Amino acid sequence: MLVLAHISDLHLDGTTRATERARRVRDRLWELPVPPDALLVTGDIADHGTETEYEEAARLLGLRDGNAPFPVLTCPGNHDSREPYRKALLGLPAAGGPVNSAHVLDGGAVLMCDSSIPGRDDGELGEETCAWIESVLDGLDDGLPVLLAFHHPPVPLHHPLPDSYPLRDPGRLADLLARRPGIAGLITGHAHTPAATTFAGRPVLVGPGVTWTLRLPWEGEEIADRDAPPGFALHVLDDEGRLTSHFRVVM
8 A cells, every 4th residue: 555645836935924834734744643655746846946946845845854754756837947946956967858757665656747848837748758657667567556646637627727727638648548557546736726536537636735725716706715724635545556535734
């Protein structure tokens, strides 16, 4: 069994408010009596994509000093910028293409995929990333369940804001899933609301936003509920390959 904590959309911008909300969620996760196998952070870690914002994220998430009680796995969102993300958050050379990484854990594998398009708010799992996914899957043990994590949900969530900046060409992902039955589910962010849906026969779990919560059309006219508490998800991938999710808020 694989247990994964999941946060998204921190939008760290140097303000006390953004830092305090991220720290509250971090502290709750760090203090769990039984630590999860890993923490997934599905994009929009920074608000403006600056090195300073990523340096703060690295400190908050323990990426530089190694003091996190579990692996912290990240992928970029549309507010992130690849070069400072690599340099200041991951401590890697700045230049390069999509920021993809694969992680084999006890009970499954997680592929953190870059769905960002530099300079745009919509997303795409491009040919390079899809080829990388296929290559990684070819090298994994048969029967090992796999989760794909990326920023942009591949289906509409019935709100005009996230649905205005979707994952482009979702058919490419659907074709990949049809060829790869070992992919047990998709983990995303971007929408600032906890949500559960399906795509191409797979569960799609959308993480709540740390910085603010999306107010749905039938909840009122203001899009951003900045007073709602930040949240996180806990995803359980069991030995039968079934994905179960629990959502929590941090008061």
